[in-house]
Amino acid sequence: MSEITPDLVRHLGVLSRIQLSDDEVERLTGQLDVIVDNIAKVSQVATPDVPATSHPIPLQNVYRPDQIGETLTLAQALQNAPDAADGRFRVTAILGEEQ
């Protein structure tokens, strides 16, 4: 069995910025437990001598010429914003009351 607990799932929700409900925490705990048990088998064959692959087809660093191209207009950049004011994205307070 893996070590997935409701507290861990709640913590992962905080890290992921998802306000999970208690029902979701309970359901996810059970589901993740099954999934992690199944996928943990990767460690069986991942011996120290095997190099990791992060990218299927290795490429060298890719650069482009440093030229000014097209950019979004202000209106385009803001066209999908949930809230905007004075040509900027508007958000709620970024600091808590105690800060």
Place this chain on the structure above:
Amino acid sequence: MSALAHQSAEGSGADLIRLTAADLAAKLASGEVSSVEATRAHLDRIAAVDAEIHAFLHVSDHALDVAAEIDRRRAAGDTLGPLAGGPLAIKDVLVTTDMPSTSGSRILEGYLSPFDATVVSRSRAAGLVPLGKTNMDEFAMGSSTEHSAYGPTHNPWDLDRIPGGSGGGSAAAVAAFEAPLALGSDTGGSIRQPAHVTGTVGLKPTYGGVSRYGAIALASSLDQVGPVTRTVLDAGLLHDVIGGHDPQDSTSLTDVWPSFADAAREGARGDVLRGLRVGVVKELPDSGFQPGVAASFRAALATMAAHGAEIVEISAPHFEFGVAAYYLILPAEASSNLAKFDSVRFGMRVTPPGTATVEDVMAATREAGFGDEVKRRIILGTYALSAGYYDAYYGSAQKVRTLIQRDFDTAFAQVDVIATPSAPTTAFRFGEKIDDPMQMYLNDVTTIPANLAGVPGISIPSGVAEEDGLPVGIQFLAAARQDARLYRVGAALEALLVDSWGGPLLDRAPVRGGVA
């Protein structure tokens, strides 16, 4: 059989929708049919059947204007591409300036991109007429479209069954004759598995062969855009339009690719099966597949062998770890890619009552805007990447990726292509696997290795399963950059099978929308 009897319907619209894209293109080029006529026929078809199929999330309100412009340019003598004037369905994961792009998610409802995905702009430049955006599992996470925030797509073969996923909308649109061509994306089988369950053709190109610019990212090291069609030639024609280097995608290969349509034509008329070495993976035994799927696969291999192919058993000992590695790498990359949905620049915003900080708003928005599967994978990915677990999970999964690549390298030293059934079962019923995520994930066992290794794969119809009469696909895999070989081999087998069936497999699907 009654289905066949119903198909003797009159009318040019009904005839136009059943044409392959290649045949329609010939009629457009000769002037026998206008793009407006072809586009109207498909819009009429969508109006007639999409209430029961639900392949589309959005239907373009200006497709006829686009078609009229193509007709005008043709009349003026402009040089147009081979598919010009033909209609195209676009998976909703691909952003478009003139239609909303939601990736099947509530969090992006109504989102209008300020730019087109490269594959979309190339399609427009080639004169293709976008008909609309197709349904998909939310952010391409799923194998059934049941995870779409906008309700599932229904399989044209049986409306109570899934059309595959994540690109079930594109596959169903093509299978139901709502579009001759569609664009899909394939992260772990999302083009090939829907092709398998709908009796259509789908190809995942070599990683980097088609631009990902403007494809809303799921797992960036696995995602690949590709064609969804009814024939191998049509797939090649569309691949020729969308493929090739794109400076906007830093993982785009700079290779000069051959014409995939030419490769398909060569396969259909040539003798490409003679001497072809076809590998069959011994670690994917028949016992792992529904009997009718295994039987259809064996029959297709026998057909190939009868035409000179050599069937060779190969070993790929690490394929069995593919699903496990995939469901660590994908959630890890997805949890990072989906962090951009922070309710600031685009998408939904939910503000909880009282004094809420921006973090509270983010958490409430993502709680309301993401569906269960997306949350599950974000949480799983966050777990896999967290301190203390990273080496055991994500690090190990990346090593498995190396081992699977080595399995492919060893195999392709012995054979020209690998063949597998495209998926373990035919289309399952809605609800059958929705409550058991791990069962859903195991559905991807045959398609995932190609994504992990970056190699191309194609699924073409191999027949129907005897026990349920539902379509089955055979998958071919080739070494990286050998996409053209898949078109040759796929078209060769397709020609033999269609000949043996006396017509395309889709002729056996039930007729939808009353009189077709």
